[in-house]
Amino acid sequence: MEPPSPLVLRDARSFAFFHVVFARFFRRHMGALRLPHWGMPPETGRRPLIVLANHPSWWDGVAFMLLPARLFPSRHVFIPMEAAAMGKYGFMRRLGVFGIEPGARGAVAFLRTAKAVLEAPRAMLWMNAPGRFQDVRERPVAIAPGVTRLPEMAPDALVLPLALDYVFWTERRPEMLAAFGEPIEARELLALDREAREERIRAALTATMDRLAEEAFTRDPGRFTVLVSGAEGMGGFYDLWRRFVALLRGRRFDPRHARRAESG
Template identity: 80%
Template sequence: MAEASPLALRDARLFAFFHLVFTRFFRRHMGALRIPPWGMPREEAGRPLIVLANHPSWWDGVAFMLLAARLFPGRQVFIPMEAAALAKYRFMRRLGVFGIEPGPRGAVAFLRTAKEVLGARRTMLWMNAPGRFQDVRERPVAIAPGVTRLVEMAPEAVVLPLALDYVFWTERRPEMLAAFGEPIPAGDLLALDREAREARIGEALTATMDRLAEEAVLRDPSRFAIIAEGAQGMGGIYDLWRRAAAWARGRRFEPRHAHGTKSG
C-alpha cells in the first residue's frame, strides 16, 4: 500500500506545537542559535525553496525546525529522513518529514515526492546535502546522489546553501551557529550538466561553511543575531552562590560566565 502524501499528512497545528517542544529542549541544552547578519536568508516570494545544509550533528534536525519556523513562518516545511529512522518516530510524518528508502527505487520515490512537495504553494524542502554525517572540517563537502536532480523537479525553485556549526565558547552550553549562503536559481543549475551542478552546489556550501568558520573562530557573540536563546550560566549551587554574592554587593546578577561580552 502506497504511503500517504506528505502534503496530506502534514498538520500545521502539530508542527506549531512541536516547535514549542523543540524550543524548550533547545533552551535546556544550548546557549543560543546565532546567525551573522550576512548569513540571514532572503525570502524568494512565490518560488519553491530548497535548503541544502551540511550535516555535522544530530542537532541539525532541531536547527531545521527552529530556523524554518522563525525565519520562514509563511512556508510549509518538508524534510526527508531515512525510512528506517523515521519508522521509530512516526509522529514526525505529521510534521512534514517523509521517508527515503535506500537503493535506486528509493531514489526515484524521493524525487517523485520532492516534485510533489515543491509543486505546492509556499513550500520548502530542507535536507542535508551530504546524505551522511560529515565533520565541518572535512573536505570536500559531500553531495549525495540525487541532490543535483532536485532542480529538475522544480525548475522555478531557488536553492539556499545553509552552513551549520556547533561550538563551545566561554559558557557551559554550546552555541548553534547557522548562516545561509547566496541563493542559486534552479535555472542556473539546470544550465549545467549534473557533474558541474554538483561542483557548483559543493562550492557554494563550502564557501558558506568557511565564512561561518571564520566567524566562529573570533568567538564574538556581538557579530551574530540571536534567533533563539537558551539558559545562561552554570546553574545549580554554583549560580545560586553567585546570585547571592551579587545580591550582597547590591549588583545585578549576570549568569553568563563571560559577563563582559555582549550577546548579539
C-alpha cells in the first residue's frame, strides 16, 4: 500500500507551531544564524524550486526549518529523510518531511514524490545533496544517487546550492552559517548527461561552500546578516553578577565576550 503523499500530510498549523519550537531550541543552544550579504537567495517567483545543501551536521534539520520560514514565507517546504530515521521523528510528517526507503524501489518512490512536490503550487523541495553526513572539509562533495534525476522531474525548476557550516568564534555557543550560491537552471542541467550534471551540481555546491568558508575565516559578524539571534554570554549566576555590577556603574550590560558590530 502506498504511503500518504506528503502534500496531504503536511499541516500548516503544525509547521507554524514546530517552527516556534525549533526557533526557541536554536536560541538556547546557538549564537546566531547568519548569512553573508552575497548569500541571500534570489527572487524565484512561482517557479519550482530545488534547494541542494551539503550535510555537515545534525543541525541541518533545524536549518531546514528556520531558513524556509524566514526566506520563503509564502512557500511550503518538503524535505526527504531516510525512512529509518523517520521512525524516530514521526511528527515531522506534519512538517512536510517524507521518508525514503533504500534500494531501487525507494529511489523510484522518491522521484515520484519529488515530481508531485515540484508540480504543486508554492511547494519547494529541500534536501542534503550528499545523502549522508559529510564534513565540510571533505572533497569531493558527495552527490547522492537520484539528485541528477531531479531536473527531469521539473524542467522549469531553479536549482539553488546551499552551503551550511557551524563555527565557534569568540562566544561560548557556535554560529550557524548559511549561504545560497548562484542558481542553476534545470534546463541547463538537462542539456548535460547525468555524469556531467553531477559534476555541475558538485562544482556549484563546492564553490558556495568554499566561499562561505572564506567568510567564516574572517570571524567578522559585520559581513553577515543575522537571521535568528541566539543566546549570548555565559549565562547563569556569572552573567547575573556582571549585570548587577554594570547596573551599579551605570553602564549598559553587554553579555558578549567580545564587543563587535552586528549587521541585520
